[in-house]
Amino acid sequence: MTGASFRRFLVRPIAGFSVVAIASTNASLPVMAQLPNFQPPPAPRTQNVPNVNRAPTETAYTLGGGDRIRLDIFDVPEYSGEYQVLVDGTLNLPIVGSVEVEGLTIRQASDRISNLYARFVKRPVLTVSLLLPRPVKLSVAGEVTRPGSYTVPLTEGRTFPTVTQALQLAGGITQVANVRSVQIRRRGAPGSQQQFNVDLFDLLRNGDLSQDISLRDGDTIFIPTTTTLNSAENRLLADATFASQPNVPLKIIVVGEVLRPGPYTVTSGNVVQNPAGVTGPSALPGGAGNVVGDRPTVTRAIQLAGGITPSADIRRVEIRRPTRTGAEQLIAVDLWQLLQGGDLAQDAILQEGDTIAIPTATNIDPAEAPQIAAASFSPNLIRVNVVGEVARPGSVEVPPNTPLNQALLAAGGFNNRARKSRVDLIRLNPNGTVSKRTVDINLAQGINDQSNPILRNNDVVVVNRSGLASVSDTLGTILSPVGSIFTFFNFFRIFQ
Known part of the structure; x- marks a missing residue:
């Protein structure tokens, strides 16, 4: 051991602490390798760690204009009391005057106020507590029904709003929202801004509540537009708590090979208005209305327009959908797959401003005609x-x-x-x-x-x-005046 120059220090146990043994050495690795029973540590394994964009951890609350606090200075009640942070982020306190607390945590604000009162009070012992947090002002933009600014008052017993709750305030997401990359922009130090993403689809699919983070005053939520549309995922998103409400009337347009093309205003339960002036569930073929709670789909819209015509190409139905960026997305719908295989993904859910175009078929297969005529989106008569x-x-x-x-x-x-x-x-x-x-x-x-x-x-x-009927009618027309003359003479014979 002396040749290896090992030294070992034993720290005796102290009350309240555990025994810790510390060993140190200045021996080189070859000397250590010569020790009996020495096993070198295994080389660390290299693992492929996916690059996961995780939601931020919760941070301490920072003060701002509108917060109401309680200041307690031990043995100095005349300086204690309730104070409100002003719009400019300052507190107006006795003796020390204006104190800047904007962006400080409760602990940081307590330390700053304690240092100021140390000039007037010997060894001040004070406590700063938050009585009522200020209302949370949020901004929601992108693919939501009602983008804009929202204020959430934090009354007693109410927690800070989460991302999904903010989306509910904005009327829910649209059908072209990219919920896999929701952007949260948060104010950091003065003049700086933090940005991070949350994956709300992971919340729906795996129940990962860490994605539904709590928001802070001044946060901005941006929902980008998706570049790829998945009808199956859209149905899952349509049932989410942060989706648009199903009972909100939608304005859509149906054009092409339908009996009554034009604009329609529809809800999930019935027809509000159509060009023919028909209202209520009776506007649908057979008088059947939509089931309350269901969302308007392509087939429902075609029903409202009177159904398809016999020359409609149901394989190339197209939805033209406007986005918040001003662009237009095209969604291809194959209703023949819906009839043949029951593919409900083809019966796409509609949103505000959609235009449904049913093109004219170039070739109609007579064998398919009876099945198309029996479909729910065909007219009854x-x-x-x-x-x-x-x-x-x-x-x-x-x-x-x-x-x-x-x-x-x-x-x-x-x-x-x-x-x-x-x-x-x-x-x-x-x-x-x-x-x-x-x-x-x-x-x-x-x-x-x-x-x-x-x-x-x-x-x-x-x-x-027929030819015979035409000749008979022609002769009847020609002989009709002659018959009238004979009738006239027969009239005078009566009086002779």
Whole structure:
């Protein structure tokens, strides 16, 4: 041991403390390696530690304008009392006058006041306690329903607001909010600012309450706009406590291949207003209203617009959504996946200002028509006018995707004066033009664009007269004056 130059010091135990043994050496590592039973310490393992942006730890409360404190100086009651921090961050105290306490903790303020009173009081023993904290003023910006400034009074028994509570005050987040990187900006030392991020999606998914930090006076919360939209995550966010309220009316626009395109104001439970002036749940097809508590979705909006037309392309529905940055996000919706696989993510939740566009299909598969017609976002009935030589001419109501043959049968079929080989189909096109075509009729033909096309709302089917009926009517018109003359002479014969 002498060659190794080891020295060992034993510290004797003292009351209230534990025994501590301290060993020191000036031997080099090769000498230590020669000692019996010596095992060198294992080399530390290198681990891949993820770069996690953690929320800040809670810091001590700092004083500011509006705080009400209690100052107690031992054995000097005339200087003790309750005082309020003024707007400029100072306390006006007896004898010492104005004391700057802005940004100081309770302990720091107590030390500063004690040093000032030491000139007048020998060994002052004083206590500073916070009676009533000032109201917390917050700023919320970005993807929230009502961005702006909010003041939270801290009355007795009320704690400091958290991030999620502040978002609730601002009306909740929008559907394009990036809750994975919520920015908190906090005032630090004079002239400086701290910024850190919290992950509210981690709070929803794993219940990490450390992400829902308590806020301080002057904090700013900024919710950035997400660059990638995930419909499944949006549904989870829509049910969060800091999401927008489901009963708030939304103004949306539905355009394209629907029966009644235009703007709508809707709530989660019913229709508030639509262009036709219809209000209440009866505005929906079949008189069915939305379930109270549900959020407006794409299919609900299409229902309010009367349902899709037979020429709608439900695979390429598009939502145009404005963001707080002024840009517009495009969300693709495939309602065919909703029908085929029950993919609820395709029935996207709407938000204020959304525009839903339903394009026109270039090719319609007749085999898919019955399934689309039975969908909840298709109209229950469409109106078709069948005029001319049928048993019951006029307007008939038929299910959507009804072919021409069935509309003729719904009007009672041809009468004995009709030309049964062909009819005229008059259609109002989406661009405002009117088209007319002649369709060869074959009642045994299935759905076929040439001889048995699918009808649209407000189509007009004209059934003309047969050739024999046309000749008969022409002769009747020609002979009608002659018959009138004979009738006139027969009248005078009565009086002869």
